[in-house]
Amino acid sequence: MKALAAAAALVAALAIAGALAGAVPGGAAAVTVVLPYVAFCTLLGGLTWQVWRWAQTPVPYRIPTTCGQQRSLPWIRTAPIDNPDNGIMAAIRVVIEALTFRSLLRNSRARVGAGRLEFSEARLLWLASLVLHWSLLVIVLRHLRFVFLPTPFFVPTLDAVDGFLRIGAPPLLITDVLVLAALLYLLGRRVATPMLRYMSLFTDYFALLLLLGIALSGMAMRYVAPVNLVSVKEFALALVALHPLVPAAPSMLLLVHLMLVSTLAIYLPFSKLVHFGGVFLSPTRNLANNSRRVRHINPWNHAVPTHTYAEWEAEYAEKMKLAGLPVDGADRGG
Amino acid sequence: MGPIVADKPAIDIELKAPAGDWRDARVEFRKGTFSNASLPKDLIPLGLPNPRKWQPTDLDWQLPRDWQRILLEGMRERLARYRSFRLFMDVCVRCGACADKCHFYLGSGDPKNMPFARAELVRSVYRRYFTTSGRLFGKLAGARELTEDVVKEWFYYFYQCTECRRCSIYCPFGIDTAEITMIVRELLSLIGVSTHWVTEPAANCYRVGNHLGIAPHAFKDGLDFARDELRDITGLDIEIPINRKGAEVLFVMPSADYFATPHYYTLLGYMMLFKEIGLDFTVSAYASEGGNFGLFHSNDLMKRLNAKIYAEAKRLGVKWILGGECGHMWRVLHQYMDTMNGPADFLEVPVSPLTGTRFENAVSTKMVHICEFTADLLYHEKIKLDRTRNDAYIVTYHDSCNPARAMGLLEEPRYVLERSCNHFHEMPAKTIREYTFCCGSGAGLGNDENMEMRLRGGFPRANAVRHVRAEHGVNLLACICAIDKATLPTLMDYWVPGVQVAGVHELLGNALVMRGEKERVTNVRGEPLAKGGAADG
Ligand code: SF4
Ligand code: SF4
Numbered sequence: 001m002k003a004l005a006a007a008a009a010l011v012a013a014l015a016i017a018g019a020l021a022g023a024v025p026g027g028a029a030a031v032t033v034v035l036p037y038v039a040f041c042t043l044l045g046g047l048t049w050q051v052w053r054w055a056q057t058p059v060p061y062r063i064p065t066t067c068g069q070q071r072s073l074p075w076i077r078t079a080p081i082d083n084p085d086n087g088i089m090a091a092i093r094v095v096i097e098a099l100t101f102r103s104l105l106r107n108s109r110a111r112v113g114a115g116r117l118e119f120s121e122a123r124l125l126w127l128a129s130l131v132l133h134w135s136l137l138v139i140v141l142r143h144l145r146f147v148f149l150p151t152p153f154f155v156p157t158l159d160a161v162d163g164f165l166r167i168g169a170p171p172l173l174i175t176d177v178l179v180l181a182a183l184l185y186l187l188g189r190r191v192a193t194p195m196l197r198y199m200s201l202f203t204d205y206f207a208l209l210l211l212l213g214i215a216l217s218g219m220a221m222r223y224v225a226p227v228n229l230v231s232v233k234e235f236a237l238a239l240v241a242l243h244p245l246v247p248a249a250p251s252m253l254l255l256v257h258l259m260l261v262s263t264l265a266i267y268l269p270f271s272k273l274v275h276f277g278g279v280f281l282s283p284t285r286n287l288a289n290n291s292r293r294v295r296h297i298n299p300w301n302h303a304v305p306t307h308t309y310a311e312w313e314a315e316y317a318e319k320m321k322l323a324g325l326p327v328d329g330a331d332r333g334g
Numbered sequence: 335m336g337p338i339v340a341d342k343p344a345i346d347i348e349l350k351a352p353a354g355d356w357r358d359a360r361v362e363f364r365k366g367t368f369s370n371a372s373l374p375k376d377l378i379p380l381g382l383p384n385p386r387k388w389q390p391t392d393l394d395w396q397l398p399r400d401w402q403r404i405l406l407e408g409m410r411e412r413l414a415r416y417r418s419f420r421l422f423m424d425v426c427v428r429c430g431a432c433a434d435k436c437h438f439y440l441g442s443g444d445p446k447n448m449p450f451a452r453a454e455l456v457r458s459v460y461r462r463y464f465t466t467s468g469r470l471f472g473k474l475a476g477a478r479e480l481t482e483d484v485v486k487e488w489f490y491y492f493y494q495c496t497e498c499r500r501c502s503i504y505c506p507f508g509i510d511t512a513e514i515t516m517i518v519r520e521l522l523s524l525i526g527v528s529t530h531w532v533t534e535p536a537a538n539c540y541r542v543g544n545h546l547g548i549a550p551h552a553f554k555d556g557l558d559f560a561r562d563e564l565r566d567i568t569g570l571d572i573e574i575p576i577n578r579k580g581a582e583v584l585f586v587m588p589s590a591d592y593f594a595t596p597h598y599y600t601l602l603g604y605m606m607l608f609k610e611i612g613l614d615f616t617v618s619a620y621a622s623e624g625g626n627f628g629l630f631h632s633n634d635l636m637k638r639l640n641a642k643i644y645a646e647a648k649r650l651g652v653k654w655i656l657g658g659e660c661g662h663m664w665r666v667l668h669q670y671m672d673t674m675n676g677p678a679d680f681l682e683v684p685v686s687p688l689t690g691t692r693f694e695n696a697v698s699t700k701m702v703h704i705c706e707f708t709a710d711l712l713y714h715e716k717i718k719l720d721r722t723r724n725d726a727y728i729v730t731y732h733d734s735c736n737p738a739r740a741m742g743l744l745e746e747p748r749y750v751l752e753r754s755c756n757h758f759h760e761m762p763a764k765t766i767r768e769y770t771f772c773c774g775s776g777a778g779l780g781n782d783e784n785m786e787m788r789l790r791g792g793f794p795r796a797n798a799v800r801h802v803r804a805e806h807g808v809n810l811l812a813c814i815c816a817i818d819k820a821t822l823p824t825l826m827d828y829w830v831p832g833v834q835v836a837g838v839h840e841l842l843g844n845a846l847v848m849r850g851e852k853e854r855v856t857n858v859r860g861e862p863l864a865k866g867g868a869a870d871g
Contacts, residue, residue, distance in 0.1 A: 006474065050424075057417040063669055063740070065502040065510060067768040070742030072695045072706050075713060076749075082768070083742040103431070103506045108764055110434040110794075117440060117797040119764045125431060129506075196430045198352045199451050201476040204428050270467055278425035278507025283418050285508035289742060292699035296673045300415055304634045305381065306641045307540050309620050309649055316550045316619075323551035325619065326577050328649075 004191065007205035011213050011260070018259025019252045031255050031262075032235065033244040039262035046269025054281050060298040062291045064090070065284040083289050090288045098279045101130050124185065132182035135175040136211075138162060139218075142175075146236040168223070176219050183212045203271055210264050217257040227251045352445045357458065357473070359483035361490045363390045366786030369493055369529040369779060376537035377526065380635065384526025390489060395482070401525045402480055406463055408521045413464065418513045423460045425507050426450055432501035432511070437772050438494050441790030449501035449511040452491050456518050459484065489527055492518045494787060496776035497630070497662075498735035503768055515777070520632040528631055532778035536627040539639050543622040544589035550576075550619035556592045557617070564602055564609075567860075569852030572609045577650065578616035582687065584647045585615045586701075587658030588625040588816035596836055597819045600659055602858045603843025607708065610717060610848045611688050615656070621646035624663040625816055629670075630778035637674045640666055643701075644675050654684035655701040659837050661734035661815035662776065664703060668741050672699040689714040703737075705746035705814060705838060712753050719845040723854060724755035725864045727810040729841070730802045731760065732795065732822070733770035734815035744768075747814050747838045754841040759806040765798040775821035788821065789828050796829035803830055811835050 021027035068079020084090040096102050104126035108119045142158055145151045163171035187208045190196050221227045231247060232254065238245040247254075268274065280286065288294075309328070313320070317327045374385035386396050398404065413420045432449040434440060439447040446452060458478035461468030468477035478484065497512035522528060535545035542549055548556065557574040564572040575581065585608075591601040608615055621642040628635030647655055657667055672678065681700040684693040691710045693702045711717050731751055737743040744767050752758055765771050774791025775784075802808040811822060811833055819835055826833040844857045856862055 003474075054417060054421055054424075057414060057420045059417045060415060061670055061673055063418065063510070063513065065499050065508055065739050066742035067503050067739070068742055069744045070695070072693075072703075072743070072746065073691070073710055073713065074694075076709075076745045079742070097506070101506055103504055103508070104429075106504055107431050110440055112440065112443075117794050119762075125429065129429070193430065194352065195433060195445050195448060196428070198356060198445055199428055199430070199448070199454060201428065202474050203476065270465075272425065272427050275425040275427050275507060278421055278509065281417065281421055282425075282508040283421075284502055284510045284513070290695070291669050291672060292667075292696040292701065293694065295676055295698045298673050301674065304638045304641070306638050306645070309642075309645060312541075312543065312620050319549065319551045320619075323554045325550055325554055326579070 001197075003200060003202040004205045007202050007209050010206060011209040014210075014259055014263055015213055015217070015256045018256040021255050021259070022250055022252060028250050028255065029246045031258055032246055032250060033239070035262040036239060036258060037244075039265035043265040043268060046266075047274070050269050050274050051277060051281075054277055058299045059283045059287070060300060061283075062287050062289075062296040063283055064287045064289045066289050070289060085290050085293075086288050090286055094280060094286050097285065098276075101126055101133075104129055125189070128182045128185045128189075131178045132186065135179040135182065138175045139179065142173075146233050147240045149237060170222055170226070172223070176215070176222075179215050180212075180219075183208055183215065187212070206267075207271065207273055210260060210267070214257065214260045214264065217253050217260060221251065221253045221257065225251070225253060227254055356446065356451060356454070357478050359455075359478075359481065359487040361483075361487050363486075363490065365783075367494075367784065368490060368787070369531050369781055369784045372526070372528045372530050372533040376530070376533040377528075379541055380533065380537050382526070382528075382533070382635075383524060386526065390486070395486070395527065397482070397485070397525050397527075401482075401485070404524050405480060405485070405521055408524045409460065409464070412517050412521070413460075416513075416517065418510065419517050421507075422453065422509045422514055423457050423464075426453060426457065426509055427506075428454075429506070431504050431506065432509070435501050435504050436495075436511075437498070437500070437774055437794045438496075438787070438791045441774065441793040442494075442787065446487075446491050447494060449495075449505075450509075452495055453509070453511055453514050455484070455487060455491055456514060485522070485525075485527065488518055489522060492522070493529055493779065494791075496735070496772045496774065496779055496791065498772035498776060499739040500735070500769070500772065503739060516629070516633075519630065523632050523635075529778060529781075531781040531784075532627050532630045535625075536631060536635055536639060539589075539623045539625075539627065543620055543642075545623055545625060545627065546589060546593055548589065548593060548622070550622075553592070553619045553622055560592065560598070560601060560605065564605060567602070567854065567856060567858060568606060568848055570609060570848060570850060572605050574605055575616045576619055579650050580652075581616035581650065582614040582653050583616075584621075584643075584650060584652040584655045585617050585658070586621060586624040586643055586655060587617070588660035588663055589623045590625070590816040590820055591658055594816075594820060596823070596834070596840065596859075597816055599840040599843070599858045600819070600837030603837065603839035603841070603846075604658060604704065606843045606846050606848060606858075607711075607717070607839065610846055611711065613687065616650060616652070618646045618650065624657055624660050624667075626663060626666045627778055629662055629666055636666060636670065640671055641675045643667075643671070644678055647678070648680050653682040654696075655681070656684075656704060656707060657701055658704050659814035659816070659839060661736040661817060663816070664743070665736035665740045667699070667701050671701070686710055688716045703741075703743060703746070705743060705750055708839070708842060709746040709749040712750060718847040719753055719842070720847050721754055721756050721845050723844045723857065723863050724841050725757070726857075726861070727755055727836075727841070728757040728759065728806055728808045729755050729810045729812050730758070730799065730806075730808045731766070731838075732773070732799075732811055732813040732818060733766055733768075734813055734818055735770060735772050735776060737814060738768055738770045742768075743814075747812075750838050750842055751812055754838075754845040757806075759802050759808055761798040761802050765794070771795040771798065773815075773818050773821050773825060775825075776817050780817055780821045785824075789825065792821070792825040793829065795822075796825050799826065799833055800830045803833060809833055812838055812841060814838050 021031040066083040068082035071085040109122040377385035462477035495515040502510035538547035590597040771794040
């Protein structure tokens, strides 16, 4: 619980710092110009560094976890994706995992009672994670309207689909609702499940609360205290054109939003939020299970001492002869 | 055996919040829940560090003076050598999807047995010494000092993981706690912290050739004894050639097959099969161990033990290698051998001498699993089975962890089983194939002193067997793993009394109709056959 409190306090402090920035001389410039640049560079640099660090670490053994029938005899039906036999199938396995979170879909829940163990389906974690990630993607894509002129062709379509409920004006976007619901579920689950709470760290709560803060401040700018979209776009376009303009009277919500988003960008490469790397680079998932068909090379395969046949036979030759076992004898000596 | 855990399991899962903070590393070495320490007599011949007499219950583990430096240096090295380790340290999101998938967690209710918690025990140290945030923010960033208590905790929990990989299939990033366990055990071995049940067989295997240290002449005696028994059962003289140069096939089996029961009946099954098809094969007294306890200790020890198989195949001049029923043995053969000790360019691509089938899946390693080999024979109708001879058995099949989750050898053994017996029933879907539950005694934990933890860890498996016993009257648990055969009988006796354990090739041996055999009156266990069944093609 201490971890949760600390994370909540930090997110709140960041939000307040953002909100008050407008009141301090130079504060608005720091939050709307300096911070976004720093954040963007850190995000790019940090991610590159992380991926490079993983990629240059060797994969000494081919260790896929197999989740289905191997390819052995031609008449046995295989599980070509869950137990990929070649690189293409392994790539498909990874892509399916990345797009559908397939492994989480396997999730079940075990219960022990009366000396029996029972399993039930547990799909909510999968659903919440999938909804969270896909909604975030749509939301990021929607934001492209601010940084491109003309607005990319797909953004209006996305908006239309997203707003299909046609509730209110501006219309309620379904991804906004979904992202909130998913974050609250994941947060609630973490707090309410004793075993999970026991293991949860500051970073687990911080990531969720930061996203929650970003979502709420963003939504407030749309539904509660609408900001002037034209001026926001002007500001954003100037930012990406590297001719930054500090907005004259930035909305407090915008400052909070920028503050939190920048924090996220800076935090992401150095936190568990780099977990996407695991989806693509994990040697248990991105390798084919064909170790006996294609030799895998270990770049550091060093020599080790062994007990050779000759050494072994030297110890047992007499007894072997007595027992009538063949010995090399004469071949020995070298 | 008297009840070792409370009559019905005193298992409490996620019902009550665990007390305390998981960062508190102190563990209580309670009798029945840990393995004894390695002895100098095994570490010295293997040239392993810090041989000494000690026990986990000792206050002072007599670690080398610079143990902390050794461990951290070892971690640094392995972070640079294994992408798996580096990545698995970085990407866990603590979603908990893996939590209730581990049989040790399900059986013990100990939160540190949740796979991600187990990993967190070392991840916290990784953060402290290898990440900036951990160095700067310490506890807040989930970092922990590496203390002697942490070493003890690692020993306790990383020898409470059977490297079964079940957690890995549920993890969205494929984080394989087995891999982390392998690396932490390797780290611990650097400061002389390992278990007797692992290093004794390893030392025996290294020097003598097999886990029990059976010398070549005694090995021959054992096989001669099998020849006598086979004569009694079948009326045929079935020779088992040893160290015969120029044979076509080198057959490698786990040593338990010739010194332990019920493994031994599987050996009889193999030999009946080889006789019937006239296989030109030999076994080796030098490479008389297919199992590899080095896997449960360190990369190097695994490689040192495994090296014998190719060396012997080369010396004997065989064309290819056939491997018997064993789980962890096949993890090594399938995923490590070729990389470690290959290339096997002195061997030929395995081709079944009877069916002409070229084993395309083994063209590089040149080693075929006996179930692949036998399934192929059956598919091409090269052998004749009378499955009524197994009518006394109502059979279910336990997928061993490694063939299931590190190979995908799922259908081949079933194909053999279904043709060898009339009564076969699967356990519930979430407990077989890739979802299979471990016997609870793998990865070197199958010793007597660790009995309570074994029975707890085996509970999910036993629970599924109990289900099919209630539903179908199952009385035989078939499997293809030497550790299973050694430990499942104890597990069954405790949780599901009345269920026996057998190898797939034991059942095949019973059913195999051999040319020139006398009328079979007993199965390979010497138990009388139920009378009157028609042969089944
Ligand atoms: S399922 Fe994977 S990411 Fe989730 S807690 Fe377990 S190891 Fe971590
Ligand atoms: S590998 Fe098996 S024993 Fe080890 S943590 Fe995972 S599920 Fe548990």
